[in-house]
Amino acid sequence: MLEKPDIQDAQIVACLRDEYGLNIVRVEFLPLGADRNTAVYRAVADDASAYFVKLRSGEFDDLTILVPKLLHEQGIRNVIAPVASQSQQLWVELDDFKLSVFPFVQGRDGYEMALQDHHWVELGRALKAIHSAGLPPAVTARIQRERYSAQWREAVRGFQALVEQTAFADPIAGELAAFLKWKRDTIDRLVGQAEALAAVLQADSQPFIVCHADIHAGNILISTDDHLYIVDWDTLTLAPKERDLMFVGGGLFGGWRSPQEEEALFYQGYGAAAIDGTALVYYRYERIVQDIAAYCEQILLTEGENQDRENGLRQLTSQFEPGGVVGVAFETEAKLQKLNGLRSEV
Secondary structure (H helix, E strand, O other): OOOOOOOOHHHHHHHHHHHHOOOEEEEEEEOOOOOOOEEEEEEEEOOOOEEEEEEEOOOOOOHHHHHHHHHHHOOOOOEOOOOOOOOOOOOEEEOOEEEEEEEOOOEEEOOOOOOOHHHHHHHHHHHHHHHHOOOOHHHHOOOOEOOOOOHHHHHHHHHHHHHHHOOOOOHHHHHHHHHHHHOHHHHHHHHHHHHHHHHHHHOOOOOOEEEOOOOOHHHEEEEOOOOEEEOOOOOOEEEOOHHHHOOOOOOOOOOOOOHHHHHHHHHHHHOOOEEOHHHHHHHHHHHHHHHHHHHHHHHHOOOOOOHHHHHHHHHHHHOOOOOOHHHHHHHHHHHHHHHHOOOEEO
16 A cells, blocks of 8 residues: 555554553554555554554455464564564454554565575575475465456456446546557457466366465565565465466566576575476466456546556556566466476476
């Protein structure tokens, strides 16, 4: 969320005092992320300790906080554990929000700085540890499972029909509508290929593991003392490992390195892995389709000038630029088809 939500800083300070026993002397809103349902703050206590405070509105899954705690307890230090409240809760209610607290890690994400060689290797090791972690069956049973749902594909088709039938007075919506019309053939290809590959995967029997499901540059934090952290677990999913692996070499790490360089370094840490090419291509297509649907909902169904809508338009259109994720996805499919029918091994 790029614009501060409608809640007073004093309410956050009081909540942190009453629920967490923290004497906060300063709260600062951080305009981070594209999720309009999540607001984040930096809170500083009277002993100079700093905390990352997350406010989540709308749909909320407590597993996105519990699972990082369990992974951290298994020795995966690249995952930041939440701070428990005085009543040992991992989150509390604050008006229409669910509030959670984490130690604040000063650093920069993978868009702000290039990951060095050792960071890529460390990321590989960390993700392998996450994929290999054992969680209590009662927890695993509650994690959402990959269904290869047509939800986002149908949503995109609906928005494509909407822009053909509607004249938008709002300038941001109008600009997006014009872009969708311009890129209609490309979007149709993305949706159609994702749908065809989903049908193949639904009939398959790949093992499902715990996946972060959003390992892009913005969710990789390099601290000032050079430690790597994987943050933001709101997309936690049980899925084939390619749900996470598709990000590496997928054009989602700021363009600092070539896809081949990213993969070579990452797999030094992750280790050899048989990659299901069908799943890899599906997830690269489906992520783009989901982004199109989410940004259309954010922009076409609302009005007015605000940073979140403007940023959403920039984020979406940039995906279709040369070297962007759309081109990478098409290249991935072409490469794997040429090798051996959407099957490959790293």
